[in-house]
Amino acid sequence: MKKSLSLATLALLALTGCSAGQNGSDSSQEASDHGTYEGVTNWEGSNDDGAAFRATADVAAPAGVEEARKLMKKSETPLHFLAVTVDNIHGTQPVSATAASFTTPEGELVEYTTVGDYLNDYEAAESESGDAENRVIEVHNAFTNDDYDVVAGQKKTVVLASDHEYPHNVTHATVNGTTSLAPSETSAETDKATGAPEPSEAVGSNDKLxxxxxxxxxxxxxxxxxxxxxxxxxxxxxxxxxxxxxxxxxxxxxxxxxxxxxxxxxxxxxxxxxxxxxxxxxxxxxxxxxxxxxxxxxxxxxxxxxxxxxxxxxxxxxxxxxxxxxxxxxxxxxxxxxxxxxxxx
Structure with missing residues (x-):
């Protein structure tokens, strides 16, 4: 015998179904549209292989970088730095932190890349002396892509650079373009960030006498x-x-x-x-x-x-x-x- 539902039951199901659909839509929208983060400088996130990232904006330049930029006559173009602590102690795969990006409410994209990108070897040739050129190359070699690799079981703090100011109104933040970052109460371990070695030989002045x-x-x-x-x-x-x-x-x-x-x-x-x-x-x-x-x-x-x-x-x-x-x-x-x-x- 074919069963039928009462009008009251049908009405109840219709109301319940409508309500469930609305709640699901609202929840999804809230998860994807978090608005704007204002004044956030500390970020954190993790990838699927167990590596955790903590980033802090507007940190000091690593040792040697400002010296090299001055020798290259690039000091009039300031750089801005982002420290990223990569905790891969419980990770299962090697990981790197060679890029980070932040988008603003206006749609501007501010990207940070390796410090070595701003100390290119061909720019070192513009220096006025062999000593200066050698020092620029020495600093550059401390920030190649290999220096941003973190093997499984390792923890390391690296520094990225940008020629754009850090945006203090951010809608999205990522590291390596794929790992999303969220605001954090904990900063990167900036005191453990490595810089360039001391000059192997003294670098004199490039100023005319x-x-x-x-x-x-x-x-x-x-x-x-x-x-x-x-x-x-x-x-x-x-x-x-x-x-x-x-x-x-x-x-x-x-x-x-x-x-x-x-x-x-x-x-x-x-x-x-x-x-x-x-x-x-x-x-x-x-x-x-x-x-x-x-x-x-x-x-x-x-x-x-x-x-x-x-x-x-x-x-x-x-x-x-x-x-x-x-x-x-x-x-x-x-x-x-x-x-x-x-x-x-």
Missing amino acids: ADLNGTTLKGNDINFRIFSPNAQKDLNAAMPAQLKGAWGALCSNAATEEQLKETGATANGHHWRPFQYAVSESGVGALSGNADYKEYEAASLAEMSHGGVCAVIQSPDESAAAETRSATVGHYLGNATLESTVEVK
């Missing part, structure tokens, strides 16, 4: 510059022993290269001679390819800095490479003799 200007008797602008301590070291390392000394350049927007190559200077009791005279007066024969290239490179770097034409000058006394506030420039006659001199300051 003198940058003086004046006008020649012919009415041409003239600039006398003494190269930085780092540049001094590089040039002396490339030159034969007879040419070791102090190094600088004479630059001008109006004078020709030929005129500059016949111009010398005196400063602080030291005589400066054009490079071609330095070679002949020191008794050096033919220069090696490296020495010849270094002189060309020094002149080119001076021209890039000044904007005009430059010619390298040299003093046989290394102590001439000192901070200088005034000098005398004139036509070089040879053997430390000048004529038609003017003062530059």
